[in-house]
Amino acid sequence: MTAPSCGTSTTRTAGGLVESSARVHPTAFVAAGAYVDPGARIGAEARVGAGAWIDRRADVGERAVVGQDAHVGRGAVVGPEANVGPRVRVGEDARIGPRVNVPVDSQVEAGAVVEVVSRRQGGLGTAA
Numbered sequence: 611m612t613a614p615s616c617g618t619s620t621t622r623t624a625g626g627l628v629e630s631s632a633r634v635h636p637t638a639f640v641a642a643g644a645y646v647d648p649g650a651r652i653g654a655e656a657r658v659g660a661g662a663w664i665d666r667r668a669d670v671g672e673r674a675v676v677g678q679d680a681h682v683g684r685g686a687v688v689g690p691e692a693n694v695g696p697r698v699r700v701g702e703d704a705r706i707g708p709r710v711n712v713p714v715d716s717q718v719e720a721g722a723v724v725e726v727v728s729r730r731q732g733g734l735g736t737a738a
Contacts, residue, residue, distance in 0.1 A: 625640075625641060625642025625643065625644075626640030626641055626642060626643065626644035626645065626646065626658065627644070627645045627646070628640060628645075628646040629646060629647055629648040629649075629650075630648070631648040631649055632646040632647065632648060632649065632650045632651070632652070632664075633650070633651045633652070634646060634651075634652040635652060635653055635654040635655070635656070635672075637654045637655045638652040638653065638654065638655065638656045638657070638658070638670075639656070639657045639658065640652065640658045641657075641658060641659050641660040641661075641662070641678075642660055643660045643661045644658045644659065644660060644661060644662045644663070644664075645662075645663045645664070646658065646664045647663075647664060647665050647666040647668070648666060649666050649667045650664045650665065650666060650667065650668045650669070650670075651668075651669045651670065652664065652670045653669075653670055653671045653672035653673070653674065653690070654672045654673070655672060655673045656670045656671065656672060656673060656674045656675070656676075657674075657675045657676070658670065658676045659675075659676060659677045659678035659679070659680065659696065660678050660679070661678055661679040662676045662677065662678060662679060662680045662681070662682075663680075663681045663682070664676065664682050665681065665682060665683050665684045665685075665686070665702075666684045666685075667684055667685045668682045668683065668684065668685065668686045668687070668688075669686075669687045669688070670682065670688045671687070671688055671689045671690035671691070671692065671708070672690045672691070673690060673691045674688045674689065674690060674691060674692045674693070674694070675692075675693045675694065676688060676694045677693075677694055677695045677696035677697070677698060677714070678696040678697070679696055679697045680694050680695070680696060680697060680698045680699070680700070681698075681699050681700065682694065682700045683699075683700050683701045683702040683703070683704065683720065684702045684703070685702055685703040686700045686701065686702060686703060686704045686705070686706070686718075687704075687705045687706065688700065688706045689705070689706055689707045689708035689709070689710065690708045690709070691708055691709045692706045692707065692708060692709060692710045692711070692712070693710070693711045693712065694706065694712045695711070695712055695713050695714040695715070695716065696714050696715075697714060697715045698712050698713075698714070698715065698716050698717070698718070699716075699717045699718065700712070700718045701717070701718055701719050701720030701721065701722060702720040702721070703720060703721050704718045704719065704720060704721060704722045704723070704724070705722070705723045705724065706718065706724050707723070707724060707725040707726075710724055710725065710726065712724065
């Protein structure tokens with residue numbers, strides 16, 4: 611998935627592209643090739659991997675990690691200390707709880723709430 615190109619003002623953080631109305635804590639890290647949409651928030655000490663896309667109004671909590679080429683959908687929340695693996699797709703308005711680990715290449719459906727992820731689970735989340 612490729613992040614859109616917008617005509618709004620942007621800044622770069624460690625090579626990532628951050629729209630002017632996005633709120634990125636000074637201790638957060640946004641890698642090269644990552645994109646943070648307007649209205650998104652990246653918390654203290656959070657890390658956003660290369661090629662990741664944080665969509666409009668998404669919220670990445672303190673010390674959370676969003677892996678390489680992952681997408682956090684509009685209005686989605688990644689809780690504090692959560693880990694969203696590489697190439698994960700988090701749907702619009704989904705909620706990832708604190709300290710939850712979402713495995714590589716997973717998909718979290720729009721509106722889903724994920725509080726615990728087991729290695730044996732086939733799907734992620736339940737509709738809210």
